[in-house]
Structures are given as structure tokens and as C-alpha cells.
Amino acid sequence: MHRTELENYFNNLLNPASFKDYCPNGLQLEGSEKIKKIAFAVSATHDSITQAADLGADSLVVHHGLFWNFHGARPLTGHFAKRIFPLVQHNINLFAYHLPLDAHPAVGNAAVLGQLIGCQQQNPFGDYKGSPTGIEGLLSEPLTAKELSIKLQSVLNHDVIIACPDEKQLIESVGIITGGANSDWALAHKAGLDAFITGEISEHDWHESQENGIHMFAGGHYATEIFGVLALMQRLQAEHTLECVFIDSDNPA
Secondary structure, three states: OEHHHHHHHHHHHHOHHHOOOOOOOEEEEOOOOEOOEEEEEEEOOHHHHHHHHHOOOOEEEEEEOOOOHHHOOOOOOHHHHHHHHHHHHOOOEEEEOOHHHHHOOOOOHHHHHHHHOOEEEEEEEOOEOOEOOEEEEEEEEEEEHHHHHHHHHHHHOOOOEEEOOOOOOEEEEEEEOOOOOHHHHHHHHHOOOOEEEEOOOOHHHHHHHHHOOOEEEEOOHHHHOOHHHHHHHHHHHHHOOOEEEEOOOOOOO
16 A cells, blocks of 8 residues: 555545644654555554564554644654654654544544443534544443443453542443543533543542532543554454554553
């Protein structure tokens, strides 16, 4: 596959141009034109990049890329240089899709996590500058807050923090925005949902969510965002004859 063909495939599927993201989505660093082997990872780190190079990958596809608006212009020094230089030296393309891979209704982080916990009738949820960032839906079988916490812990293989007005209350409707959507429990409250699932939780959100009657679950930023890149990799493999490999990360956050 040619690099342009791969880029077009991702753009057609994820439609990144429709998002006003705080990072560039798509091809962040240009490498080989011919694509034979693609590595997938949640984040472009020194570890994932060097592993991609060791595996002989032509491209690395991630959810968290290397360039963010809040970093501004930055010199190629220190840890940032250690991420950039192996990509250049080994002629590896870096593709990154942030909000488009959070919100996608089929291969998105929230959609896949929702499917795994039995969330049905999924619809877009969340709002970042006019674009959805996750999904909302109904559990196929109502669960108590405690039961949902246990189920999430099993699916995520990660400890779950729960902010809950009553762990014995039944939950029927949930909103899911993975990663660092701490304060978006307020959107779940506004939408009349029973619960909100994300990756991180802050001290004040722990208090305020349950005081407003929302059951909030935080299962880890990395743990809740492994699903999108895996689903994207599996879909690409099903539609094209390409060698793909997933690079996991030891990240408890």
C-alpha cells in the first residue's frame, strides 16, 4: 500500500477534518512511501517508537501523537528529540488520530468500551467545539453501581475509582468519554444519564458528580483508550492485506 492510500483510508473512515481538535490529526511525520508493516500503539512514546523501529514497521499509528497546541513551538532536544529521531532515522510514518478515534461510532474508544460492557442503542455524546467525543446508551441489563464497577475493572484490567451517591442504586443509562474527560460528568447530568465513565477523576469532580446524583467511574486514561487503536488495526487488517502489530504499554495512569 502507498502512504497516500493509507492516509486516505484513515481520513475516509475517521473524518478528522470535521473535528476542531487541539492537535493535528493525520500524518504527523512523513516516512516511507511504501507500506508493508504497520505498528499500532496508544501513544507515540520513546518506547513505542523504538519498538516499532525494532519490528521493522513502515508506519506507527497512535491515538496520542507528538504535537499538541498547548506545547507550542519546541526545540528538538531532550525526550522530544528521542521520540522524533528514531522515526526519521528509520523512515517511519507517524499517523495520529485523537478526537476522531475517541468519538467514532464503530472503532472509537468509547463505542468499543461501551459494547464490551453491554451498552446498546449507542448515540453520539459529549461536545468539544461542536463535535461529539464519546457515546451514550442503555445497558442491556441494568446493574448496580457496584456491579458496573466490577464489570469495568474486569474489562479494563485496571482499578476503577467510583464516585457514587449509592453503590446499590441501579444504573440503566451511561455516557462514556474515555481518557481525561474528568469534568464531563456534567454533560451526563445535563443529559439525564445515570452514570458517566471516563479515565481520570479529579478531587473536586469526585465530590461534585455524586452530589449531583451521577455515578462516575474512572478506569485509567491508558486503560480506557486502548480500544480504539486495536479496533482500527483489526478493521484495517480485515479490509487490506497488511502486516499489523500492536505495541502495548506498561502505563498504570
